[in-house]
Amino acid sequence: MADAVLSFAIENLGNFLVHQVNIRIGVRDDIGWLKEELGFLQASVNRAESRQEDEIRLWISTVRDVANEAVDILKRFQDGQASLEQGHMDRFLNCICICKKEAQLYDIGNNIESLKKKIGVIKERRLEYGIDNILAGPDVKQKERTLIRTSAIDKQVDVVGFKDDIQKLMKELNSEDPALKIISIHGMGGLGKTSLATKLYNSNELRDFGTRAKVCVSGEYTIKDVLKRIVKSFKGPEHEQYMSNMDEHDLLQYLSKLLQNQGCYLVLIDDIWDINAWSQIKTAFPNQDNGSRIIITTRNKKVAETVDNKGLAYQLRFLREEESWELFCKTAQPTDQLENLGKEMVGKCRGLPLAIVILGGLLLHNNSYDYWAKVKKHIWRNLTDDSVDIVEILSLSYKDLSPQMRDCFLYLARFQEDQIIDVERLKHLWIAEEFISEDEEGDGVLVEDLAEDCLNELSNRNLIQIEYLQLNGKVGSCRVHDLVRELAIKKAKEQKLLVIFESSKHQPNLIHLLKGQRRHAIYDGTGKYLKSLEQHIFDASFLRSLLLEGYEDKVELKEMKLIYTSFINLKVLDMSSVESHWIPEEIGDLVLLKFLGLMSNGGKTVAVPTSIGKLKKLQSLWGGSDGSYYTVPREMWELPELRHLYYLFIGISGRLNIGSHQIKLHSLIGIQMREWVKIDTVNFINLSTLHMLNIDGEGYSLESLSSLNLLKSVYLVGPIKELRFLPDSIMDLTLCNSHLKEDPMPSLGNLPNLTALELDRRVYLGNKMVCSQNAFRSLQILRLRSVYNLEELQVEDGTFPCLKSFQALDCEELKKIPIQLERFLTEFGKGEMNSFSLILNVFFRYW
Structure with missing residues (x-):
């Protein structure tokens, strides 16, 4: 992360020297010196970021703060220059402006002098902490890049140790009892409740159900959202348009009526945290004595025993010793030499599957005895009641990631709890956020291949869970276990990589929360967030990435314009989960955008303005999450860096000739044939x-x-x-x-x-x-x-x-x-x- 901050600062300093030709020589020399010094520091930071000693982490944090401060100094000067250059100036006003410019140059000189002193301290601390000596030691992270491909056969959901559980629960699900039956699976986090329930839900041994749906509730929910997602799971995302104006009462009636007409149904409701959630939705599931079944998973034993006094509350047990070892061997693949070491570490996991697979993922990539012994030593130092804490194993696995992989992992914090993540979208976001550099392309390897490598490494380390595999065996969608997500959120905030805004939660100090953060994820309360922008609680020009995730939010035209005109330095803007019926012309002002997720439109057709042609750096353009339909201008097809078009379901007017400079398009998802035949595809040479x-x-x-x-x-x-x-x-x-x-x-x-x-x-x-x-x-x-x-x-x-x-x-x-x-x-x-x-x-x- 610090490396990316330094690169951004060095780039800005270089651009400043190129464009600001009429500045004092002393200031120019100071800025050149600062750029050079940050370049030297970057080389040390590159090596240091893979280490986790406290001294190094503190030193890196100081370097990162200096780089950010350098960017802010230039930004303040450029903003001041822009205000001076506005409008016609007579000779007198011109003199005043020259004086003001000199004052600003004086200020920038003083600010750089302050930075010089800080860099001097950074150099002294590098010697004082012995950082050069630490970095001279062996680095376990040096290894050749390998391209790992997942297999549709090797990566099937594998539930170890639950054969008896599956048989017992399958008997309940397949029983001839016609009454609606609820099966509740309960146990602590990480036991495999979701994996077991999904295995049951997808099993070929399950009898036929007329219709089925699955939904995750989690600890952060609204009943309206849960009901909507259940309906869409039953009937498909196109039903969003029928529910746009429904309240909770309407949705309960709508779902109940829908199920009454569908016959026998099966529902999987994953991760219910409290009985209130079930109490508010249970009336939507009619008992028609047709053999319908509901599977519930929960950590709360009380919830499991309360949902239905006639149902089955099934407590999931911990794995036995031999089952634990079997699961570990599937993930870590230990040699005979490592078996004893492995068994000692697995024993401290106390049969918790998540702890075992995370430990296995940590050890998978290095089969040396010394490395396994080092991990064991760390675990033994942090035992609690003679067992290892799952959080400790997660932290150890995080520390073992490369700097690039850490950024990719921490970015998972932007997704909501238990959200199903589209992997292609995730890879495009990583690239647009510049966690993965296009400079690494070559020898037939594309930046998308590098992003897939990162995804597969997170999968092999079991830091993400595969939700769906595509036909070709690649991961299609994934999710993050809530315990893993909690670590990502904590570390992302510490590293100032990303912050989450939730109006439904009490967040009293918005200035402290948002200031200095370059990436904001807005889960709900878009209006409240934009109000904080109008109140100048944070500097919008500092922001590089904005996600609006509120399924309940409709963004008005005024708010849309505020977003487009305020966040002028955005590289990532993802609004595909919110609804709006307008795309204003001001979208063309976001000229730095690399990723754009257009808002959903509630089943209506929305016109993309011609100003989108100004987004010369745009790489990925995604449509709304409900399969929205858009008419797009010819200017969109002329964007020189455009690589991916996903789910736009576009309309084209007249014959379309693609210019010779648009040759980078790799993916075109969701185009209709009547639109395809209008395109002269001769320049789609990389599709x-x-x-x-x-x-x-x-x-x-x-x-x-x-x-x-x-x-x-x-x-x-x-x-x-x-x-x-x-x-x-x-x-x-x-x-x-x-x-x-x-x-x-x-x-x-x-x-x-x-x-x-x-x-x-x-x-x-x-x-x-x-x-x-x-x-x-x-x-x-x-x-x-x-x-x-x-x-x-x-x-x-x-x-x-x-x-x-x-x-x-x-x-x-x-x-x-x-x-x-x-x-x-x-x-x-x-x-x-x-x-x-x-x-x-x-x-x-x-x-």
């Missing part, structure tokens, strides 16, 4: 991911895809005439509702790089598919879902030589799985939703 919906293969041609030679991941929704347009570069392919009249397997089997294939819903109107000999030479994952007409799947010998996983769901007419595929058959949870669900919901809304 690698395309998700297209509302396809009409009879009326339009998809031949333009054949020239996209870097296209790797493709989702196509809607009728297609034939598949010859698919380029050989494709690796991941999903076809949905294609209504193909001819067997698609001969064409698909010839794609040389195809590694993952999903055929979904009415993809083929025939009843027989034939996979010919030597076809699908690279395919590793094959999914068939709701291919209703399919009666026979014929697989010839020599097909699928690389296959690892075959899944089939709701292919009711397919009575027999070919013998060549039987050994690859893997579980496909009934409750599983893929990352394409939002696109499918919007597809059915607009088709």
Whole structure:
């Protein structure tokens, strides 16, 4: 984090010297000296940030404060110059301005003299603390960069030690008792309640339910928000527009009526903290004696025993010794030499699964005996009642991260408790926040690959939990355990990386909370936050990143303009979780933006203004969280740095020619075919991911895809005439509702790089598919879902030589799985939703 602050300060000092040519030589020399000194300090900071000695952390904090102070000095001078240059000046006024400028230069000289003294102290402390000697020692963080790819087979939810629990609970869920039954799983944080409940919810052993939903309540909730999320889980995000004007009473009635018409239902309500939450929503779940079931998880035994006096309150136990070791081995992969050391440390975890997997993730990347002994020594120094505190293991794992990884981890604090995090969005945010530098690109490795490396390292260390895997085996969404999140929030605030504003919580000293923080996450009370801005409680120009997360908030036009005109130095602005019906022209004033999340629009179409063309540094543009629809100007397509367009569901007016300078677009998610055919795609030379919906293969041609030679991941929704347009570069392919009249397997089997294939819903109107000999030479994952007409799947010998996983769901007419595929058959949870669900919901809304 300090390295990023120094880089920002050095960049600003350099720009100042370039643009401020008419300043006194003494001031120019002082600024040049300051830039040079910070450059020298940066080299030491780069090495020092991976160390955790108290002396080093204190020294780094002082360096960071000096760098921030240097930026503030320049900012005050530039603001003063801007005010002097406004309007026409006669000779007399010009003289006054010259005097004022000289006064400002005098002030800046004095301020720099003060910084010189502070830097002198920093140098003295480096010698006094022996920092150079400490840094000269071996650094365990030096290791070669490796590209880690997750696997859809290796990363399935693995609940160790709960076989008996699953059988008992499954018996309750599948019982023939027609009455509504509530099963409450309770136990302390980190025991695996959510993992167990999710395993049950997704299990193929579960009997059929007419409809199902899952939602997390957590300790921070509003009943209105919980009810909305339950409805959207049942019916999809497009139902947001029907609920926009409903209060709690309306939502309770709406949900109850909805469930009365759906038959037998299953609901998973995760992480209820108090009985009040359940008391306020329970009337929404009708008992129609049709075998419906509700699963609840809670830390509170009283809650579990109170929700239903006829239900089952199931206390989850700690893992036994052999189960603990089995779980540890799955995460840490110890050698025989390390077994005794490992067992000693695991024993101190006292059977708590979260502590075990975090410890395993910490030890996974270094299998040296000395390193494991060092970790054990640290644990033994911090034992409480002869057992290790989970917080201590979490802190140890955090300290072991590289500086870059620490920034990426602490940034997770910006997401709300138990929030499902879209991984692509997270990676784009990391890049826009400059935690991951584009300077590291090269040798075919993109900055997005580097971001994925960071994500996979956090996953391997079990600091994030995988929520969903994409077809290709990459992580699609994740979440953060609340104990891990508490650590991220605490450290993020200490490091001044990010601060959270919540009007629902008592935060009396807003000046202390917001001042000096470059990233604000607003969970609720957008109006109150903006009021504090108008009252000058904090300096808006200091802010670099702003997140508005309030699902209940509607932002008015006046407030939108205030945001766009006040936060002029923002690089990240994410408003996709709040609702507004306007995007004012002032959005074009945020010329430093790299990431922009447009607000949701409540099901209405919103026009993006032409001023968006001013955002020359914009890399990622995301639509609202409810699948909002936007009309976009031609200027958007001319943005030279634009790499990713996600969930905009855009409308284009007339024929669109893409300029030769827009060649960086990598991802285009959610475009409709009628808009795609208006685009001259000749300059989409780097497009690698395309998700297209509302396809009409009879009326339009998809031949333009054949020239996209870097296209790797493709989702196509809607009728297609034939598949010859698919380029050989494709690796991941999903076809949905294609209504193909001819067997698609001969064409698909010839794609040389195809590694993952999903055929979904009415993809083929025939009843027989034939996979010919030597076809699908690279395919590793094959999914068939709701291919209703399919009666026979014929697989010839020599097909699928690389296959690892075959899944089939709701292919009711397919009575027999070919013998060549039987050994690859893997579980496909009934409750599983893929990352394409939002696109499918919007597809059915607009088709």
